[in-house]
Amino acid sequence: MKRAIAPLRDFLHRESSSGTLILIASALGLLAANSGLADNYFAFLDLNFQIGPSSLELDFTILKSINYLLMSLFFFVVGLEIKRELTSGHLASFKAAAAPLFAAIGGMSLPAIIYLAIAGGVEPNGWAVPVATDIALAVGLLALVGSSAIASLRSFLLALAVIDDIGAILIIALVYSTGVNLSWGLAGLLTIFAILGFRKLGSQSLVVYLPLALSLWYCAYRFGIHPTIAGVILGLLTPNIARTRSNLIDSEDGSVSVIEYLEHKFHPISSYVIVPIFAFANTGVEISGQSIKSALNSVIAWGIFLGLVIGKPLGVLLATMAARKVKIAEYPQGASNLDLIATGSAAGIGFTVAIFIARLAFDSPEIVNLAIFSVIMGSLVSALISLLIFKTLKRSTI
Secondary structure (H helix, E strand, C coil): CCEEECHHHHHHHHHHHHHHHHHHHHHHHHHHHCCCCHHHHHHHHCCEEECCCHHHCCEEEHHHHHHHHHHHHHHHHHHHHHHHHHHHCCCCCHHHHHHHHHHHHHHHHHHHHHHHHHHCCCCHHHCCHHHCCCHHHHHHHHHHHHHHCCHHHHHHHHHHHHHHHHHHHHHHHHCCCCCCCHHHHHHHHHHHHHHHHHHHCCCCCHHHHHHHHHHHHHHHHHHCCCCHHHHHHHHHHCCCCECCCCCEEECCCCCCEHHHHHHHHHHHHHHHHHHHHHHHHHCCCCCCHHHHHHHHCCHHHHHHHHHHHHHHHHHHHHHHHHHHHCCCCCCCCCCCHHHHHHHHHHHCCCHHHHHHHHHHHCCCHHHHHHHHHHHHHHHHHHHHHHHHHHHHHHHHCC
């Protein structure tokens, strides 16, 4: 008997629920790092272990295994969502993608400019930290405000966040890669060709693709780019065609695609397990009078904070206004400038990917902790501003 699913609705519901789990996991991480459990918490994350023989050079800590292995599945789901949006979703045509595209460009550019203007002379490598949007928390916030946000803003924010993810992925691949090893790059390219070959033959078996996926991850790791990029590549390589021999049906059109099938299988694991684990392991920073004082006196912290809180909403608004003025795009249906600022503030919730980039951008553990603290504070203030504006808009319409 076939079971009906609603891919987009299910995706948004999972992201919204995941946002709650992220908040809980982050609070637990902060609690562990600022309590009598701190030594055990950090010691556990620093535990070393080796995967396979020493020749594989897979020496990991618990924290590194979370950020390199588990997050690869997270980015695989991100890649699937990008592919779905590009082929059949909000980004399938330029007309549909125009407004969120320009909004995303503005919402990524202005935070980077603000950061460089404030902290570029000290740590220019951190410019990408405030450019990212956390889909789960942003979508969760719009679910929280309910009817205060007009319906068109949900698809607008989702498309904007997906484009943000594309930008963040390109930044990770192009900016934060180490010295590359061309032979491993060639091996990775051959693996991609093998995947395309099996896809051409019509194979849809996970048993066939799993060894190739592991091979691509390892090639990326040895090539010198962050191995989570392999997850994105695999997602983008997934064909958006009807899946054969599936016990699922789409409640909207009756046919479940390969992408929708894989999202149904892996998105719950990513949203309900992997991202909360990442949040618990990566938000454990010390919060004390001294750390707050250090943040207040740090141009790096202010660059990240103001990039998220000011740069995101202002960049989204100005870029969308400019696109409308030159008649390239239109505002989301029924939206005003204040709606766009509120939505831009929701996009200022950087969190998961911003923290991920912070760990790549900075070498000093002290600066990493400072950056994570700034991301948390910037995301929190952005969320509060967005909530306040949406609630004000609701009152003004009564």
